[in-house]
Amino acid sequence: MIVIGIDVGGTSIKGGAIRDTGEVLDTFSIRTDKNLSPEDMFGLLCEEINKFISTQEYDEKISGVGLGIPGLLDKKKGIIFSSPNMPTWLDFEVTDYISSRVHLPVKIVNDASAAALGEARYGSGKDYENLIMITLGTGVGGGIVLNKKLYDGLGGTGAQLGHSLIELNGRQCNCGRKGCLEAYASATALIKDTEKAVEDNPNSVLAKIAQEEGKVNGRTAFKAESLNCPVGHKVIEDYIMYLSEGLLDYCNIFRPDIFVLSGGIANEGENLINRIRSYLKERNYGFLGSPEVLVKQANLGYDSGKIGAASLFFYND
Amino acid sequence: MIVIGIDVGGTSIKGGAIRDTGEVLDTFSIRTDKNLSPEDMFGLLCEEINKFISTQEYDEKISGVGLGIPGLLDKKKGIIFSSPNMPTWLDFEVTDYISSRVHLPVKIVNDASAAALGEARYGSGKDYENLIMITLGTGVGGGIVLNKKLYDGLGGTGAQLGHSLIELNGRQCNCGRKGCLEAYASATALIKDTEKAVEDNPNSVLAKIAQEEGKVNGRTAFKAESLNCPVGHKVIEDYIMYLSEGLLDYCNIFRPDIFVLSGGIANEGENLINRIRSYLKERNYGFLGSPEVLVKQANLGYDSGKIGAASLFFYND
Numbered sequence: 200m201i202v203i204g205i206d207v208g209g210t211s212i213k214g215g216a217i218r219d220t221g222e223v224l225d226t227f228s229i230r231t232d233k234n235l236s237p238e239d240m241f242g243l244l245c246e247e248i249n250k251f252i253s254t255q256e257y258d259e260k261i262s263g264v265g266l267g268i269p270g271l272l273d274k275k276k277g278i279i280f281s282s283p284n285m286p287t288w289l290d291f292e293v294t295d296y297i298s299s300r301v302h303l304p305v306k307i308v309n310d311a312s313a314a315a316l317g318e319a320r321y322g323s324g325k326d327y328e329n330l331i332m333i334t335l336g337t338g339v340g341g342g343i344v345l346n347k348k349l350y351d352g353l354g355g356t357g358a359q360l361g362h363s364l365i366e367l368n369g370r371q372c373n374c375g376r377k378g379c380l381e382a383y384a385s386a387t388a389l390i391k392d393t394e395k396a397v398e399d400n401p402n403s404v405l406a407k408i409a410q411e412e413g414k415v416n417g418r419t420a421f422k423a424e425s426l427n428c429p430v431g432h433k434v435i436e437d438y439i440m441y442l443s444e445g446l447l448d449y450c451n452i453f454r455p456d457i458f459v460l461s462g463g464i465a466n467e468g469e470n471l472i473n474r475i476r477s478y479l480k481e482r483n484y485g486f487l488g489s490p491e492v493l494v495k496q497a498n499l500g501y502d503s504g505k506i507g508a509a510s511l512f513f514y515n516d
Numbered sequence: 517m518i519v520i521g522i523d524v525g526g527t528s529i530k531g532g533a534i535r536d537t538g539e540v541l542d543t544f545s546i547r548t549d550k551n552l553s554p555e556d557m558f559g560l561l562c563e564e565i566n567k568f569i570s571t572q573e574y575d576e577k578i579s580g581v582g583l584g585i586p587g588l589l590d591k592k593k594g595i596i597f598s599s600p601n602m603p604t605w606l607d608f609e610v611t612d613y614i615s616s617r618v619h620l621p622v623k624i625v626n627d628a629s630a631a632a633l634g635e636a637r638y639g640s641g642k643d644y645e646n647l648i649m650i651t652l653g654t655g656v657g658g659g660i661v662l663n664k665k666l667y668d669g670l671g672g673t674g675a676q677l678g679h680s681l682i683e684l685n686g687r688q689c690n691c692g693r694k695g696c697l698e699a700y701a702s703a704t705a706l707i708k709d710t711e712k713a714v715e716d717n718p719n720s721v722l723a724k725i726a727q728e729e730g731k732v733n734g735r736t737a738f739k740a741e742s743l744n745c746p747v748g749h750k751v752i753e754d755y756i757m758y759l760s761e762g763l764l765d766y767c768n769i770f771r772p773d774i775f776v777l778s779g780g781i782a783n784e785g786e787n788l789i790n791r792i793r794s795y796l797k798e799r800n801y802g803f804l805g806s807p808e809v810l811v812k813q814a815n816l817g818y819d820s821g822k823i824g825a826a827s828l829f830f831y832n833d
Contacts, residue, residue, distance in 0.1 A: 353806070364761055366684045452674065
């Protein structure tokens, strides 16, 4: 089976023909424009899809179009209720709109869920039944895939895995609550912690790097640490503690086969992930009889959303 | 279909014939004795089951035996690895043992999971797809039932819903970790908080009740509060805050249809539950678009385990 998988993003919409083995055959991309109405924006996408289909000659016909879309959706009815960066995308019946123009069945899912499904079915999680995906970016996002099926709760509004408590009345979170994991383990939180450490330790290697580079990002403290800076090391150790405490919660709640980490911070790779593994292993606590949960970096990169969206057809979601 | 459902407890083993409507037809009970080997203990149970079957005349044959058993199990292989109050129950092949003696198919599940399945399928959760059960007893236990099926993670060691963080490096939890929900929202924690409030406020109505009754239990602070004692009121308000913060985590993670509360503290009923509902409603936070999660008290009482264990056959688990 071949399906077109599409990842709708804030700056571009990326699509590709995906085989049911997870292979990405050919891709296309169009820029998003938040000034366009949803009709015009998805109209352009439909033109692009039709053009793409007409130029491809596969050994089988394309069977459908799966889309990962940011925002609040009704998956079953195929409606976008709202989308954070697209103020005009309100109560838009996207599935019918696209289907009537490309003459193929259309399925939709939240973009973070699409990425989790991609990793669970074809990426780092492909050999496991139960996966928790944690995305460490501007915020902390997540996806829950149990028995290879997405679990996202009432109206798809669950799996807010960045919004579990780390500290009662702790740091202010963007969601309004205080003390959520996101306020400690997002790239944004790491950058704030790094900035504070620079300010408090103006003579550190960390501060020197920050000054040289003109600003701090999610890699600055990792870089300082690699140059034996104790200040950078402390920032990273704290970051790993916060993130791992969140993962310990998900060990106790889900005891999944595997955590898959994605997003900017996860690009630190084995340096980061090995330390998380050690933290979790040392603190399996009262549940010493409990099996260890694997931790891996996501391995599909930017393709995870496309592949996961296409997989809605392969797995008959 | 009629199945024998059995709830294995620390002081007794309670069984009953359960119809697939959830109706409990007839019951029996034997005392547990921790000095008996598992062979002897389950041997006695088998005799009781055979006697029970021989005296019943239902309109259909009994189709199987489902057991809810405390401890670490392999549900598929039918093995008890260990059971907290029964030191001799180690690596015991309970399913084969019983099956060969009662000549019926046998299925097993963890006792807390059996109770959650009972409530999800025939109790307070029967009209809903996704349920999180929280048991407020000596500890804080839980059960996760998604699409009417139990989710309990790797080797059945997940759903430790009392062991999600409320406060980093907070109160010492029995599991070894610091700051778990159980250390704030169990009956044990409420009793400790009540005792401290009595000590700190020797002239309060709360202290007077404690003195009169000779000791403090999980109801003492509720009682003082009902007599307008501000000290008792503060203890309960804090308790509700801790518990509700834990439930807010599970709103964000699962966004289930319903929370079902069971155990001693849940017997406070609507007085407690209405206040939890208000707390959750006022703090739906950044997820204001998210649907509300219902909160109800469990309504099968001590039958939930028996019914849930029997339901392993009705739902083909």
